[in-house]
Amino acid sequence: MMLPKLVLTGGDGPPVSLDRVPLASGGRNEAWLRDFLLRHPEALPAADIDPAYADPIPVCREMATPAGPVDALFVNRAGALVVVECKLWRNPQARREVVGQILDYAKELARWRYEDLQREVSRALRQPGNALFRLVADRHPGMDEAAFVDAVGRNLRHGRFLLLVAGDGIREGTEAIVQFMQEHSGMRFTFGLVEMAGYELPDGRRLVQPRVLARTVAIERGVVRVEGPGAGLADILAPDEADAGTMADGVPANGDEAGGRRSFDPAVLDADRRWRAEFVRRARFDDPDQTTGRTGYGRVFLPLPMRWAWMTAYSARSDNRCGNTLALKGDAGRVVFDALEAERDAIDGELTDGMEGAEVAWRRRGDLHWIEASRSFAGGSWTAEQEPAQLEWLLAATNAFVNAFRPRILRLAAEAQGTAA
Numbered sequence: 204m205m206l207p208k209l210v211l212t213g214g215d216g217p218p219v220s221l222d223r224v225p226l227a228s229g230g231r232n233e234a235w236l237r238d239f240l241l242r243h244p245e246a247l248p249a250a251d252i253d254p255a256y257a258d259p260i261p262v263c264r265e266m267a268t269p270a271g272p273v274d275a276l277f278v279n280r281a282g283a284l285v286v287v288e289c290k291l292w293r294n295p296q297a298r299r300e301v302v303g304q305i306l307d308y309a310k311e312l313a314r315w316r317y318e319d320l321q322r323e324v325s326r327a328l329r330q331p332g333n334a335l336f337r338l339v340a341d342r343h344p345g346m347d348e349a350a351f352v353d354a355v356g357r358n359l360r361h362g363r364f365l366l367l368v369a370g371d372g373i374r375e376g377t378e379a380i381v382q383f384m385q386e387h388s389g390m391r392f393t394f395g396l397v398e399m400a401g402y403e404l405p406d407g408r409r410l411v412q413p414r415v416l417a418r419t420v421a422i423e424r425g426v427v428r429v430e431g432p433g434a435g436l437a438d439i440l441a442p443d444e445a446d447a448g449t450m451a452d453g454v455p456a457n458g459d460e461a462g463g464r465r466s467f468d469p470a471v472l473d474a475d476r477r478w479r480a481e482f483v484r485r486a487r488f489d490d491p492d493q494t495t496g497r498t499g500y501g502r503v504f505l506p507l508p509m510r511w512a513w514m515t516a517y518s519a520r521s522d523n524r525c526g527n528t529l530a531l532k533g534d535a536g537r538v539v540f541d542a543l544e545a546e547r548d549a550i551d552g553e554l555t556d557g558m559e560g561a562e563v564a565w566r567r568r569g570d571l572h573w574i575e576a577s578r579s580f581a582g583g584s585w586t587a588e589q590e591p592a593q594l595e596w597l598l599a600a601t602n603a604f605v606n607a608f609r610p611r612i613l614r615l616a617a618e619a620q621g622t623a624a
Contacts, residue, residue: 254480263327270307282354313362526577540572557603
């Protein structure tokens with residue numbers, strides 16, 4: 204296979220073509236790649252795969268689990284865990300085995316409590332106490348230890364991780380990954396296959412370029428979505444959750460064009476990735492159990508502890524609007540929606556008080572019921588200059604939206620379950 208070259212231009216000299224060279228040469232092995240990533244976490248394309256895992260902080264190497272030692276572990280200030288398995292490929296079978304191996308790690312981690320993770324991190328680092336939190340607090344002074352511990356604990360409990368297989372010379376097709384994913388679809392992990400391409404510089408140094416070859420975006424409830432280079436953004440969301448962000452007139456509520464077609468302008472996509480990462484980084488809720496979940500084009504999911512209900516925060520650039528939705532699906536969702544409607548006056552009052560300028564809509568379509576509170580901003584079209592003010596509004600509005608709905612949904616769901624019993 205003909206490998207691509209990089210070209211260095213500029214400066215006083217002529218352009219220089221850089222030849223692709225295997226990382227597995229000159230004594231380099233998987234341990235070298237692992238240590239390289241721990242020294243240079245900025246080389247991990249975590250935010251490109253899911254903004255919720257942006258800015259990973261190196262934790263330790265060779266952390267023991269019942270499935271074997273994890274090559275490298277990272278965590279960010281939001282308590283999002285990144286598990287990395289390194290492989291300098293030698294044969295196709297090794298590629299298949301390493302994907303299965305990292306899924307086994309995730310399965311074991313999902314059985315842990317925070318105390319188990321703290322113990323094994325401390326053993327790997329040979330540091331007593333809460334070494335995991337200290338690593339993060341050193342990078343982000345002023346962090347709340349209890350909030351961090353709770354966030355990591357929730358991610359462990361729900362099996363919510365970013366699993367990255369990083370290697371050199373990966374040629375695995377995405378179809379071969381799906382068979383591994385389906386066996387582990389009860390958890391909520393995100394998976395990425397990352398190629399670390401090496402190039403020889405004229406002075407003998409080596410340039411390492413990460414490339415995301417494939418990623419899964421929604422491994423939960425038995426739904427598997429695999430995204431490779433050039434895959435459509437329409438595949439990012441599970442079908443039921445894609446419906447949650449649409450209005451009854453068929454116009455999507457996350458900035459899609461009419462008819463479900465999305466804008467693929469690279470500048471818009473890049474702005475959307477930055478928006479999602481910033482929202483996840485800054486989101487704070489009065490309710491200590493509320494978290495941000497996975498993200499999709501134009502939206503951030505706000506999970507609830509039942510499969511038939513979820514919330515989102517979204518930014519619709521096509522009509523310069525942002526807001527929140529609560530979606531309720533199926534018979535259980537209908538029962539709770541009907542009960543919420545009985546409290547509609549009180550709920551609408553809470554939303555308009557806490558979400559300045561918002562319009563509230565209650566809608567039904569088939570077995571989907573949803574409530575949307577959104578605000579349209581002046582000017583008619585979105586601009587980058589407006590985004591900071593819109594983000595400030597949405598962060599405060601989302602907290603108000605969660606306060607209005609989360610306790611009611613939990614109460615009504617418990618009442619409905621008690622009635623059924």
